[in-house]
């Protein structure tokens with residue numbers, strides 16, 4: 001049975017918060033990374049922390065050991081460990097929806113953690129199904145699956161969509177994966193172009209089985225299936241949902257359930273992970289769960305002083321409230337992790353983009369900033385200009401992976417692998433260099449001495465030198481993985497989940513509801529018939545005028 005969470009003070013109601021804000025006033029803006037390193041030869045050791053599968057170098061973050069101490073004091077005074085324990089034991093911490101928050105139970109070994117029996121029943125059934133599909137995957141007989149189309153959006157899309165390419169080296173060679181989320185028909189249409197119904201499996205993934213985009217795409221996919229001679233809907237459509245009745249009403253008989261205590265953005269460990277399991281197979285899916293569980297154990301057991309999700313969540317709060325940073329760039333130097341920034345956008349911003357506390361009081365301080373990013377090295381040729389020389393300080397989180405994922409590719413010759421290994425050195429060197437350049441910068445004096453005599457003939461050298469100056473002292477964090485395996489990726493994602501929880505718990509918000517997405521959905525329902533009949537009475541003038549233009553060919 002779930003119980004009420006224990007009481008904890010909001011961050012700003014603590015003595016530690018006053019001390020932290022005082023520290024920010026006195027030292028925050030004047031912190032210079034170069035001086036911090038010069039003053040503390042042990043800084044790298046002090047601010048490096050290992051957790052399962054992930055090593056974090058936080059020495060290039062804008063904080064010092066005094067900041068760190070204030071943050072740990074804040075964590076203690078906000079009873080962060082008790083708040084964590086409340087979540088893990090299944091207290092009803094999602095108060096606005098009256099729910100437990102137990103995504104950690106999805107990756108606990110059998111017999112451990114809340115709801116274990118139900119969790120493992122569904123897991124076993126799903127993995128047995130997966131092995132059946134994989135046994136015939138890529139075959140030529142009707143019913144042999146070659147293409148898997150996941151139709152879902154938000155938390156029913158982003159996890160599998162991020163993980164499958166990240167673990168490409170582990171994916172069944174006979175299966176292609178497609179992810180359709182947008183209600184824009186182009187999304188589904190372009191996927192369908194390549195498919196044959198007799199070799200396609202559609203997964204309709206929706207926690208509620210009511211989401212407009214997913215239902216629209218599911219109906220369209222079924223129509224395409226029938227139009228193209230597909231029969232045996234039962235074999236070619238499965239649903240992953242908490243609304244098994246809804247799926248049955250749609251006509252899907254094979255369903256894998258989950259529960260209301262799994263938030264959408266925390267659901268890739270549940271049956272929403274079916275595309276991942278189909279891609280990797282039962283053993284590697286279990287390895288991913290085990291990796292996440294290892295991080296859960298670390299989060300649950302490591303003392304505050306060496307608990308990586310705690311440190312990262314505390315750093316996030318310090319950046320937002322102590323230093324006023326409103327944005328965070330995530331830059332994975334790993335092509336497979338290219339969708340990680342998109343995944344984190346939902347995880348972090350849907351969780352912590354809130355402005356009232358659990359008691360409904362408006363918050364007098366900032367909460368979640370903007371999270372965004374692109375994989376390195378691509379980002380370097382786009383927005384890194386701003387990171388180095390723009391007016392805002394935007395902390396960057398680099399993700400580096402020691403072992404390249406191309407290493408095990410069967411279609412590459414040893415000579416080609418050697419070439420690509422060299423590219424991996426280039427990739428890592430780029431990531432290291434960016435963190436270095438952000439921190440060290442380049443003085444105008446240095447820039448002046450580097451100018452060729454002919455540079456910018458019409459512009460005075462001093463002006464050119466100013467343009468080639470880098471302020472430096474731009475902070476970054478680096479997360480290092482040995483390799484992107486299912487186990488390691490499970491641990492990494494769980495790390496981000498817990499870090500998000502930590503920041504939300506300190507801010508006193510409910511990180512597990514998402515009322516902010518509801519208003520637009522309701523208004524869309526109201527507008528939809530008006531798009532068809534053109535009735536714009538009682539609408540605001542801007543919306544009314546735009547509907548009229550949309551209904552007029554050439555009105556743009």
Ligand code: F6P
Nearest residue numbers: 154155156206207208211264517
């Ligand atoms: O857009 C909000 C949201 O409710 C997300 O939280 C959720 O992950 C997504 O929509 C999809 O919802 P469902 O899985 O119910 O289709």
